[in-house]
Amino acid sequence: MGPDEDLNAQLRSWKVNAEVPPTFPANVWRAIAVRERAGEGPVSLARLLEILIGRLGQPRYAVPFGILALTVSLGLARVQADAANAKTWRTLETRYVTSVDPVAMAETNR
């Protein structure tokens, strides 16, 4: 009897006798349900802010946030300044036309 035949004999005689406990499937489903509930639950706004503010203490979050805040504020200022200047320009145009147009002047004085 060579080594291969020994191994084959061993393999033939090997039987797995594993028994699954009767509560195993129920436990698995319960664990899945618990994890799903934990994942689906909405994170409260206060908790989210707490997490974000906590991260701002670290330079790798603080620096990009600072750049973003400054960029947004300057961009907003530019857009609003352009609108304000355009409005002022239209007002001055109307004033000029009213100063040379008697009809417009009479309507303004009405």
Add this chain to the structure above:
Amino acid sequence: MKRGLWVLVVFLAVAAAGYGAYYGCATASARAMLSQPENQMEWLRQEFHLSDAQFVRIQGLHRDYAPRCALMCGRIQEADAQVNGLMAVNAAVTPELGAALNKLAAVREACTEAMLAHACAVAQEMPPADGVRYLNMMKGRVLAASLRSEALFPETDH
């Protein structure tokens, strides 16, 4: 958490200061112009790229025209008041009201002609391209005023 809150407050303050500074600087010249007397003439100078010499000549034209313009404005107001008075007395189109409406339309037309003559004189003092743009702007305004007038007096003969 406390450090993050400080960082947030400081960044928001810097962003607000940046907004205020940029907005203030970007609108300063327009706001300054708006608060000046005779600011419409300064607007004309900047909008139509007038040289100092052109600006002086146009200011002269404007000064000469201003009393006539005020006089014409007074005539329009008189004619307008006459129409309003007649309509208050009699809510019907009487021959007197028709005559008053014709007079108002005639006064308006004469005023518009005088204004366009002034606008042509001003445009001739400007650089050619700016002069054309100026005349187009004035014509647009006159047309808009004329349409308003037509809407007010649709049956008035011109």
